[in-house]
């Protein structure tokens with residue numbers, strides 16, 4: 153499955169909780185990039201400038217990273233991708249990867265929240281975690297990219313009839329229950 157949402161929607165938090173409940177591995181492209189930046193790997197050095205500016209890492213780089221990650225053995229029983237795909241070119245790539253593996257997506261969950269709530273949450277998080285991309289200018293740019301590019305991704309999955317929209321405003325447990333409910337509903341449908 154996929155979890156898609158704007159920056160600050162809590163998708164990373166929910167992805168971890170949901171993956172535990174479902175017993176599948178959670179794969180966050182943002183976390184993989186940050187680990188590479190921290191480890192100063194060639195991928196991290198390449199990605200850092202984009203991340204710090206709130207830009208997307210180029211599709212060619214991101215697609216290759218995801219393709220490699222999805223070859224690992226732990227995805228065999230399913231996976232939850234958090235933060236990918238974010239562009240329609242990434243949707244095409246994921247379609248290819250899944251077709252080659254004879255696999256298909258069960259459900260795509262979109263977490264929703266309005267922009268002002270998201271900015272407030274991210275500015276709050278900036279005080280706690282000091283993520284290099286959590287300052288107001290960069291936050292607004294990440295939100296703009298979400299609207300410009302990732303909403304088209306969401307629309308693609310809506311057309312395919314596998315999208316579930318979940319309200320991301322509320323307590324962490326409450327939102328987890330909503331996501332679990334959406335997954336169960338999608339599986340029953």
Ligand code: ADP
Pocket residue numbers: 157158159160181182183185202203204206207208209210214234235236237238242285294
């Ligand atoms: P957020 O959703 O708050 O922006 P993430 O941790 O998901 O946080 O992503 C952080 C950054 O990592 C993004 O701003 C972008 O630079 C990079 N990134 C993550 N996933 C992708 C992706 N699928 N395509 C391109 N860049 C990505």
